[in-house]
Amino acid sequence: MAAGAGSGRTMSSTFLPVRFWLLMPSWLIIGFFLALPVLLMLVYSFLTKEFRGGVIWEPTLAAYDQFLFDRGLFGDDPPQIEWKYISIFLRSIFQATGATILCLIIGFPTAFFIATRNENTKVIWLFLVTVPYWVNLLIRTVSMKFLIRDSGPLNELLITIGAIETPLKLINTNFAVQLGLFYSYLPFMVLPIYAALERYNFTFSEAASDLYAPKWTILRQILIPIIKPGIIAGCILVFVPSLGAFLAPDLLGGAKTFMIGSLIEDQFKGNAGNWPFGAASSMILLSLVMIVLIYYARAQSKEQV
Template identity: 60%
Template sequence: MTRARLLLLSPTLAMIGFFLLLPVALMAVYSFLSPGTYGGVEWLLSFDAYIQFFFERDFLTDELVFHTSYLSIYFRSFVQALAATVICLLIGFPTAYFIATRPPATRSAWVLLVTVPYWVNLLIRTVSMLFVIRDEGPLNGALTAVGIVDAPLRIAYTDFAIALGLVYSYLPFMVLPIYAAIERFDFSLMEAACDLYAGRWTILRRIILPTVKPGVVAGCLLVFIPSLGAYIAPDLLGGGKNLMIGNLVALQFQGSRNWPFGAAAAVLLLSVVLVALTVLARRRALSSAGN
């Protein structure tokens, strides 16, 4: 029984082991080594990568001084990811609700439409988006032609553009789990609430939202976490000057040839996400035990 189960699971376990755990472990090890001159690592134990993240060496006194340049990149990434998650939720929830309340026969067609953007490569989608929103692009062209603005709006290469790109990239991750939750929702509960003198907003707030909350939480995590480490949207739409964590890490492996530092930045991100998720899971376990 248990052997058969192990056998069935072995492809998955092998996959996770070789392509997830091993690389992550490697990354963790690399973060404690010294950088090689032309990339790669020297097998010398060093905590420089982590020290470099939080401190810089004063030119004159050679003392370590606390600095926030990298922390601010993390902070900005969090804000960007949070903004993208909130916007995705505001767009995604009504969309999911709309799809889940269509007749069953047409629902799968709507779900298919949600996945349409995924038929085109993310890089190409992001570049096309850049073409639309740049100063000479059709969006600004239309705005100036109609006379809403005199000069082209600065949209490309701003934080707003990055948020736009993130929302566009990850919106389906918000829609699909919420849709699944709303589809399972028993609509007779809505009738019951209405029968018991609740108005529309109260029904949404007190009946629908609490019962579909797991789907909303799943959607938020699925948008927030990849947004946090996003690379393509901030690189292309932010013009590479408004760095996010993903860009910082990529830069260390490509331009700066400082693999241990890139690894350390990635490990720090991973730790933050893991700690946050653990706290969240613990709190949910506690609250459901409390009931």
């Protein structure tokens, strides 16, 4: 550790004169691809909407007002709290939570299974987890739709083996959306948990077992607390993209009700054509995600103290 720190110091003094230029690429990437677009959205969310899409450069709070207050169909009723968009957000959070739980239930045992294989077969298992993800997300979501539709292979199989008599109504339900999101983001759960398990020293479990701790206690008291950062990272990596997804809700949920992603999409490329409102919804979504992440980061740092 000391040697590493020492070499770090000499390195930094060697590169000190050119440090600015060496950091340039990362600043450019962060600035150009992250800060600039977000800033643009922030600015747009405070502009006046142009009829049929586009913005007029006059500052206004109209977009946020539209999000929070309901002024009736014609816009001249006394303002009331607007539940429309809040319920879209709540629905999205519900779907994303469902997907995260599904991912955790399947992802944790999968990661555990892979981590406990021997070195040679581990690689193969990890490889197998990633194979489906070489196929485009759209294709995967559409094939999921084919699988679970009323006359699809899943229902036909279940009927043939006599498990059910009428087809399960899966397509166009909340569960179908969660299933689609689960399938889309499963590796994001498996891989961080696997990485945490990889570092876990299994002799702890053995020691606990020698002291007559039942398996459940070992899992709850030793394994899970140690790999908790991996689990939380996995949950965040699944939850956050699920929140803004629109492919799965559109294709599997029937697009009947908007999720956050499709609400925003509709403002830019759909019927509504209200760019500032789309930008404002994105900013609100972004703030929600930030709050979750900051909360997590603080909880983490508190634990480490």
